[in-house]
Amino acid sequence: MSSQRGAKFIKEPPEVLRGVSMPRPKRRTPLFFDQRPRTLPEQLFGREEEVEKLFRALEAGSWVAVLGPRMVGKTSLALAGANEFAKENGYNVVLVDLRDTETFREATEKILGRLPRSILDSISEYLSSISEVSAKGAGAGLTVKLKKSAPARRALSDALFKVQDTILILDEVQGIQQGVPHFLKALGAVFNENHSLQIIFTGSYSGVVRRLFEATYSDESYGRPPISIMLTPWRESVAEDFLRTGFEKLGVPYEEWEIRDTIRNLGTLPGWLNLYGVRRYVERNHEKALKTAIREAVKEAKSELENILEGRSPKARKVVRLLAFGASWGDLIKTGISEDALSRLLGILMDELFILNKDDMGIYYFADPVYRKAAMSIPLVTEGE
Template sequence: MKLFDPRPKTSRDSLFDRERELEELHRAVDRGLPLVALLGVRRVGKTSVLRTFLGEVNGLYVDARGLVRRADLETRVADALSESLGRLRRFLEGVRGVSVAGFSVEVRWRGRDSVSLAGLLSEIDKRGERFVFALDEVQQSKPPVSAELRSVLAYGYDNLENVTFVVVGSEVGMLRDFLALEDPSSPLYGRYAYEVHVERFSEDLSREFLERGFREEGVEPPPGVVEEAVGFFDGIVGWLVLFGRGYVDGAGSVEELKRAAVNLAAEELGKLSPRERMVLRAVAEGCRSWSEVRRYVDERFGVALPKATLSRIIEKLEKLSIIRGYEFLDPVYREAARRLTT
């Protein structure tokens, strides 16, 4: 798989400069830590790190985005088991409620001789080998399944000595809220999550990434193209891939490719509420304090935000990992926010 392939990477051969993150994950699992959080801003490459790591251990990957019903969770777990059957067959054979036939897995979640998710993980735990159960973007799951996932994590934390749970999230504050480690009402209260952070590339690494990617494609861009992309995309590997792929495929000029990235970010920000978009616009236009944001929203949009409302909005935008301290974590989103209207 080449560097400019937009799909998540699955091996070290195609993953660029993530040795530190992979080794941190390996150390955490080798130490038997029960709960690991893999964190980083949007498009920084967390899923590629995770999928590559899971290719080197006994583990299962489940995409938790948008999960609402238990049936949806059960379907995704069963599909993930089938996709990884070649590596996981020995963990599943003989487990009550699990049928392995050819290259597929059928799980009986209800009725006679059925198994629950916690029960399935308990059976895997009995095999005596280290196993990783990974939930990607788990903070985007919704009730009632989100509560069930927290209960499974808590059960595994307390009872499954051979299972490590890895939870992944780009909305860092929301992920921490989902785990609720400091909330007495949460089943995970008082537990500890070891954090591994996937960082953006430095300017030098961004430059090397693009230059290597262009060499793989047999393309030599004119002087200045790489430097412009390095300066604009600020080490966010997903944007660098999008730019490189688009440039190689002739999808547009440098400016058109930058605009395409901003448009994509604007689509995501457009899903926020009107008041949240107002606040982001204010921050994008240079407001660097609570009072400046409130004044800008009043003068620009004619909306006087109550103090409590503004505080809640800023807190939410920080938990979504869009801003921190009145600064955007990704310059592409800053440019996109400048286009926001109510």
């Protein structure tokens, strides 16, 4: 962070609203390596410019899209930047995790469940006729289930029109596929009229986020185009400094070759390196920590690739396996996949997940060593199986 705002860092983030009023539990002091999202700007590493840009976008009243691959730190940036803005401007922060949320209706129910109970009480006459609201465990928020006859767009709009001085973080929003136009129009209408509501989207450039950018230029009902903040993997020098800084702060003995070995095997995505850092702090053994981190990272990356391949031709699996070693367009077409299907698959890997590169010789390859290892382990499925 710059010195201009450095003196204003918050000491304690405002409580993320979960829909129920509960006593604040005693907070665990986070370590330098921590698998939970960061909540304060000073807990982030190597993202000073991005935090400043996010803060300026919120000051300007813009909605924001924090974009990038998984494990790059999108949630941490959004939450830390929102908390700083909230502290300085008297706002609340509502974080809604939309992973595994495929429809507008499901998204609406999750968003409503994270709003303060007072908001739902203020529209209780409407909600009581369309929803079932029940409190869950401490801090878990509310469970909101809309009845089949209830219009999700109206339920979301009515609730968000009541929200005051709040930053709404819609985390991993790209998975929503059904009802996207209604979702965007509901958010756009509220955003245009409720000036005390700020919205931050996080995700890859797909699904809702892509359609949001496209729609805002052609239909004023969606609101103004969002400001994008692109997070990319760290440069190797930044990744090395991250590991050194963590080891020195935590008193973990290390050798320089261990840092190079870690980056060679895990790449420079913050999430993978942080996973290794946590294990190294606990295990105090480089080989054991790296082995565990690689196993967990490859498992998660393979799951991501399997999600992409689901419903596609077995030829797509052959393409992914070839990409692990590097392949030209011509090499990939030899798998028998159609040009259209290949173009779509490469587009997802390059433009939505940011895990595939193309060099000057026209060779496509996985830039991240974790995804490279995961691609090598993708099983081939023959036609008819």
